[in-house]
Amino acid sequence: EVQLVESGGGLVQPGGSLRLSCAASGFTFSSYEMNWVRQAPGKGLEWISYITRSGDTIYYADSVKGRFIISRDNAKNSLYLQMNSLRAEDTALYYCARGYGAYAYWGQGTLVTVSS
Amino acid sequence: QSALTQPASVSGSPGQSITISCTGSSSDVGGYKYVSWYQQHPGKAPKLMIYEVSNRPSGVPDRISGSKSGNTASLTISGLQAEDEADYYCSSYTSTNTRVFGGGTKLTVL
Numbered sequence: 423e424v425q426l427v428e429s430g431g432g433l434v435q436p437g438g439s440l441r442l443s444c445a446a447s448g449f450t451f452s453s454y455e456m457n458w459v460r461q462a463p464g465k466g467l468e469w470i471s472y473i474t475r476s477g478d479t480i481y482y483a484d485s486v487k488g489r490f491i492i493s494r495d496n497a498k499n500s501l502y503l504q505m506n507s508l509r510a511e512d513t514a515l516y517y518c519a520r521g522y523g524a525y526a527y528w529g530q531g532t533l534v535t536v537s538s
Numbered sequence: 539q540s541a542l543t544q545p546a547s548v549s550g551s552p553g554q555s556i557t558i559s560c561t562g563s564s565s566d567v568g569g570y571k572y573v574s575w576y577q578q579h580p581g582k583a584p585k586l587m588i589y590e591v592s593n594r595p596s597g598v599p600d601r602i603s604g605s606k607s608g609n610t611a612s613l614t615i616s617g618l619q620a621e622d623e624a625d626y627y628c629s630s631y632t633s634t635n636t637r638v639f640g641g642g643t644k645l646t647v648l
Contacts, residue, residue, distance in 0.1 A: 457637070459639075466541070466625075466627060466639060466640070466641050466642035467576070467578075467584065467627050467629075467639040467642070468639060469629070469636065469637040469638060469639055472635075472636070472637065481634075481635050481636050482636075483539055483636060484539050485539075517583060517584075522572075523570075523571070523572030523574065523589065523590065523631055524572065524574035524586055524589035524590065524629070525574070525576070525584070525586060525629075526586045526589070526595060528583040528584055528585075529583065530583055531583065
């Protein structure tokens with residue numbers, strides 16, 4: 423069974439940093455592209471980053487470019503999101519999602535709250 | 539990277555059909571086959587309902603269908619059921635290799 427489990431969320435002050443993790447199981451992690459998608463409270467879905475199977479190609483939404491860094495460790499079956507210079511508008515539930523042109527599998531999300 | 543345009547809400551009675559539109563541009567919806575649709579119930583993770591414009595993943599009933607014409611994609615649900623009440627989101631690949639979601643549509647089954 424495919425499972426994606428996010429962790430690392432929490433309360434952080436504006437300007438602070440946080441590192442999210444996504445642990446994958448039930449499939450060959452290194453064979454799939456991965457994404458981070460977020461959802462602010464009561465709002466819609468926002469795609470924020472994509473990484474290829476090997477990690478050699480990465481894309482970001484303009485809203486996080488220069489502040490967030492996506493990475494992966496295929497040996498550990500894990501996806502990461504390093505979030506720096508956090509702002510109040512980054513408050514959201516962060517999902518990892520598997521796929522290139524569509525996201526067939528999602529985790530349950532980890533909540534990030536940016537507030538003083 | 540503007541969000542794709544979806545109606546905020548649609549509604550229908552059990553057994554009826556509804557269609558949700560998703561309008562973008564030639565740089566996203568109109569230019570690529572990677573248009574997908576997601577269903578999200580409150581407090582749950584999104585679920586893939588349609589991929590590559592019109593393909594259904596295993597387990598999604600055939601009363602759910604997708605199509606595209608020009609820069610607008612559409613999701614049609616026929617034979618509406620109470621459990622179809624949820625939020626629906628479209629997504630597309632873009633010319634800058636990013637991805638974009640629509641703003642979401644709340645489906646109410648009357």
